[in-house]
Amino acid sequence: MIPRYSRPEMTSIWDAENRYRIWFEIEALACEAMSNYGYIPADSAKKIRQNGDHAMATFNKEDVQAIDAIEVKVRHDVIAFLTWLAGKIGEDSRFVHLGMTSSDVLDTCLSVQLTQAADLLIKDLDRVLEALKKQAYDHKYTMTIGRSHGIHAEPLTFGLKLAGYYAEFKRNKERLTVARKEIAICAISGAVGTYAHIDPRIEAYVAEHLGLQKELVSTQVIPRDRHAAFFSTLAIIASSIERLAIEIRHLQRSEVREAEEYFHPDQKGSSAMPHKRNPVLSENLTGLARIVRSHVIPALENVALWHERDISHSSVERMICPDGTVTLDFALNRLAGVMEKLVVYPDQMKANLESLGGVVHSGEVLLVLAKAGLSREAAYRIVQRCAMATWTKLNTADGKTFRENLENDPEIMGKISPEVLDKAMDGSMHTKNLDYIYANVFGETGPVPE
């Protein structure tokens, strides 16, 4: 997480201010519950809430520094905060944190922060989805060549290509929704999860008011398989970003030029080569994806804490929680921007599609020959022969189109009519099922209203 690749919406979740606000909220809710169940005086709970709310309402950097100063002395972050809070609350502060352990606060707070982050990431995914849907409908019938192995295969429309990415990012949204649920967990169960010094109803109360579920069994901490699942999901989303970024990079290649990132008039492409417009945003996204993906291994290594917990996960999470969510948030917004402003060149798509002399229609021709009674082997042999003849003499003086080579092939002549050949090469079969697919992908929602 570095400023260059950060948005304040996400970084603020990881600010000290937000963290301390959540800590107070957990402590205050716990006090309310303890008061409800008769463990502490109702008046004290009320004062804790009132004085605390007042302190947090004006909470600022100086408060953070004050807490930091205490921490230097006591070398314990939660004790430092509670000491500071006691100064704000007064005598009733002795009921704060009663029977609780630091991890109750720390881990529940982390859950709140991760769900806040997840909510923002879900919004980001919605922006990406919207951009993809808009382009998918705009280019529903923009013909382009499909490529497998980087080699021209068969035509599809550019809209269908994007519909595929839409479907993938929709899956990612569902995964993130599940992952959010995985870490929307509250644990207030004491030093080793026995509720030895605290009534389980406190946990239930706090959980409900924070919009979390309570943990079934905690150790001292919320088990880290939950967090590993969360970071795995971020890594999958990052890999999908990488796939789309690489698609754009390919399309913008000088030899392909079918689409381009929007290029700001003031932008300089290269200090030495003024002619260049580079897909730098997509390349950047490729790199950011590597970063987010790399977090999955330490997150998985964090699972196997010793016994009822060791604290090795903590330093890892202090880094990957902000780094992972901030970087992914930035990347999703950058991606959405790229897709919203993507410059598409339908003419160039058409030119590329036709550049191989029509061999991209070989699949349908194969079927037509088979229907005309040739064996699969014979049909394949003939079609490959004509395709290779076209391909190898492409752009040469004696080059012939695939269609011409087929017409002149002695084994084909007489088997199929020119009309049948025309039909096999008119490309209509590549769009006839678009409505079916779009209905599957976009459902009832239909195109984005202008």
Next chain:
Amino acid sequence: MIPRYSRPEMTSIWDAENRYRIWFEIEALACEAMSNYGYIPADSAKKIRQNGDHAMATFNKEDVQAIDAIEVKVRHDVIAFLTWLAGKIGEDSRFVHLGMTSSDVLDTCLSVQLTQAADLLIKDLDRVLEALKKQAYDHKYTMTIGRSHGIHAEPLTFGLKLAGYYAEFKRNKERLTVARKEIAICAISGAVGTYAHIDPRIEAYVAEHLGLQKELVSTQVIPRDRHAAFFSTLAIIASSIERLAIEIRHLQRSEVREAEEYFHPDQKGSSAMPHKRNPVLSENLTGLARIVRSHVIPALENVALWHERDISHSSVERMICPDGTVTLDFALNRLAGVMEKLVVYPDQMKANLESLGGVVHSGEVLLVLAKAGLSREAAYRIVQRCAMATWTKLNTADGKTFRENLENDPEIMGKISPEVLDKAMDGSMHTKNLDYIYANVFGETGPVPE
């Protein structure tokens, strides 16, 4: 995947025989559907099914070799199989694979294999869950010391510890159920996913009969974010295995000796040191977890295929699909065996629990002092002083128990009665919520019937 860490139940899923059976099933179902929708003669579909079923019923290693021999010549695995199949089916074979592309067969087959593997892994998880539940109930009231940072913290019961692992493996079962759904996908949509040469209803028919969902948008292949999600889930499960394995390894340490892997009378622990009984199964599980976890990165790297697909994912999947599922299946069964036969030493647990002179009760004493009116800071200072006095003179001539030190502390004397102190150190608070937790974790099912 090596024989040493493999079970035939899982390796057979990845056998050539199983693969070819599934290939045939896909082709035969597609023919049935094509016949239903009038694309090929009903008689041909019937003969393909009959002759093919007959061929597959007697399918054996010689058939595999025959197909391999063809592949050497044509350098294409699906074409090799279809050529072999044509020999078994006769003339009607020309209707087989009509309008389909290799990936339709390969990817749908992989989905079937991965769901078969997932089903077996879910069964494995059930065995682990059963073993954990049995031990959790057997040791519901077996007191042991909880440890954070490897340092004695507060008591809990060994059953509760295992209930936590049960809850974690139950989450893993849910994750795997979701991951299974992610890859239970059929795609029969042609070279670039347009259904150009095949009716989408064929895909729907085959999907339904194979118990799969159809892909919303394929490229040439089923998008690899699905497979990445599957392998991420295997990696999380592996990390949970590691956590439990490391727990056992700790408990079996010479200085702890609270539990041991079952040691077969014929087993030799060390060629040089005959006295040793090592937790080799748990250590082995730790290593196997590393292997399964390592697959998540290449699985994620597989997502960003170029355009409508490149084939870089294929070599990766040829290795990690069998390796990952076979190794995890083996590991889960080994883990279940370890937990089923685990030798537990309640007396040693009790001895360890008491070995620190009672300082493990410091948390409750702290609360009791607070209730008696001391400030948190004062209480903490006193309790830490008494605990340290106990700890540092442990097992020395002038060592005193924590209780003795508390009784002699000038700041405590008079504040609380010996009865209150007794109560604070009797450990009852650590078991009083067990029924609540067990009900949450194990629900209505209750203990395993003997």
Next chain:
Amino acid sequence: MIPRYSRPEMTSIWDAENRYRIWFEIEALACEAMSNYGYIPADSAKKIRQNGDHAMATFNKEDVQAIDAIEVKVRHDVIAFLTWLAGKIGEDSRFVHLGMTSSDVLDTCLSVQLTQAADLLIKDLDRVLEALKKQAYDHKYTMTIGRSHGIHAEPLTFGLKLAGYYAEFKRNKERLTVARKEIAICAISGAVGTYAHIDPRIEAYVAEHLGLQKELVSTQVIPRDRHAAFFSTLAIIASSIERLAIEIRHLQRSEVREAEEYFHPDQKGSSAMPHKRNPVLSENLTGLARIVRSHVIPALENVALWHERDISHSSVERMICPDGTVTLDFALNRLAGVMEKLVVYPDQMKANLESLGGVVHSGEVLLVLAKAGLSREAAYRIVQRCAMATWTKLNTADGKTFRENLENDPEIMGKISPEVLDKAMDGSMHTKNLDYIYANVFGETGPVPE
């Protein structure tokens, strides 16, 4: 490691036969040393060597099975082997393995296997280097366009491109040579590395005769940072393979077509699209690189064994040692084959180079304008303007070449002569330093003799 991606030269290193031969050699050498230093009778050492050599000379699968059968009973691989060996050697066998521990044999054996593997991999790298050098000299003056960000930048020669890969693989060879040294280590120091029951001179003797260095301090095992360094090196080599494979894949793209993998006449590219020739070998290499790279994490996780060792590394190494070396060996040979037979299309390179109307010469024009007295900013502005005008109207009716746009630019006219412009765009500056670079890279060796 699967047969499809394996070569017998490497798999045989990991065969049971090779392992047992090495085990015997270690034991026999240790006996010789013990005899030299008076620990066991010279006659016994001689008989152990003779009888053992005889047994190993005829060692075959049945012997392996016999040892396996013993292992099932004693559950310890080294004890099983020693038991079998005792049967071959007779009474003197009681001097075998005296004062040694299993790891002395196992770890030293692994070192021998890894050095054998490294030697083979170095040979593989030599084959890759040779192929690269040959092509680098063949295409020393074959002009092609250099691309940054996938966008045409400035020309270079195809030979220079390959010279860069040559330099990278030469670095890899040096790294592997270092890594080989890292694991060419012998440890015979007993249960916890104290030489308590064995004279250190035994270790020194065995090390020398096996061509290994002795470990400075062992635990029970050779420390795993050495193996981590080895697998890191394999991962770097794999990443270099990936870079070259991706280069080839780009060059073979339908829109680029500057080079192609050799395509066997019998090969079928696609079951549905007969026209296709796909860079499947390079794509395969991309996938294999992911696999080898993924081993680096478990190898690093293996370092932190507990105390004087736990056995968690063992299952990892049983898989990644053969998998990593076999897969990399296969990949390097496949890569060498691709590069040896690579089909290069210089005409297409030239066509692509010229396809952007000459804007690829913008860098030199910029310099020429600067020399003519324009400020950097002015020169940049002008050149970008002319380049963009060329680029955006490329292949349109009113499109002009970069040269034409420059000549017509009011701010340029009069500043530089047509001759200067010609010179700036003749491309000669891109080849003038080739001899310098080639001398640096290939040194005195010069081109490969035909």
Next chain:
Amino acid sequence: MIPRYSRPEMTSIWDAENRYRIWFEIEALACEAMSNYGYIPADSAKKIRQNGDHAMATFNKEDVQAIDAIEVKVRHDVIAFLTWLAGKIGEDSRFVHLGMTSSDVLDTCLSVQLTQAADLLIKDLDRVLEALKKQAYDHKYTMTIGRSHGIHAEPLTFGLKLAGYYAEFKRNKERLTVARKEIAICAISGAVGTYAHIDPRIEAYVAEHLGLQKELVSTQVIPRDRHAAFFSTLAIIASSIERLAIEIRHLQRSEVREAEEYFHPDQKGSSAMPHKRNPVLSENLTGLARIVRSHVIPALENVALWHERDISHSSVERMICPDGTVTLDFALNRLAGVMEKLVVYPDQMKANLESLGGVVHSGEVLLVLAKAGLSREAAYRIVQRCAMATWTKLNTADGKTFRENLENDPEIMGKISPEVLDKAMDGSMHTKNLDYIYANVFGETGPVPE
């Protein structure tokens, strides 16, 4: 990289100030060289140096902001800097960066930063080595139990244990020295590495004056296999840190208590459990190791840039270069601190060593029995029997020591004398080779002078 885990010595290397200083140095050196070889006026080079040196001498945060402001407009970091620099230098600035490309500056600067970081890390390693050596000599004869599989194996001294870590960190220092050399590279070769617009002698001059080697063949950038090798080395060092951290954590376990991290009197161990002193530094190091290790995958993924470069590596490096070096620098210093102040409990080591009734001497007894004429199998059976009898009744009323059980064993009685048994169990064999090992590890240097 977060402040909590950062030292200013390392973070300052990655400051904007340091970066710009290096950029200027590269540009100024290049101008000197260009002047030397007659490309630009000597006077201009001198003024560039003088004015630039003056500007950099007072360089501060406001300058950074000024450059940032320009970058917002031109969207290119090097151009922004050059624009700012031009303002400081005046008219002669037009000779700055002549014929160079941004990457020449950026990549050479990164090399300088990474070598600066490497130098600091090497110093850190020296501090760790010194601490280890000191403790290794202090505890050369402090007996402790060696453990394999966490189970007591045979005794060794605590000093020898540390000598092993010393040897490992010495290997790490050598690796880092090699890795430093790998990235101490200068490249000034233009847009695609052809030196088209710049004399190769410029590169040679700058390289020499910066203490770098020149790259043999660049693309637009220095090939990323070099950086991958660097980060692999950091990952190996991190894994060694993890191994030592886990050792300390084990030794500090409540049941082991053989050593402890120094615990500051003001420190609070737990908010709820005042008795606790936790190995939080070592646990923290375990987590930091995971972070540094995780960088190796993105660093490896950075190798395969497209053609002559894409910029995907850049965002990765902007994060992992500071994160990796800062975190490792912090971790090494924290580790050195832990080892310098480590509190060692030799009495507890002795107590643990003897806690298993002497079975830890079984290895030598085995040898003694073998020497007395028993077969290996018989000796093993007897010794295992006596060891198990000891082990299973440990701390029970009818428990006997290993020695007692041996003496009472009918198969042993008469075979060996009490004196021989005494000798076998006196532990002297575990220290007799210490001088040999220490000489190997520490060489001539001997112990640290007090």
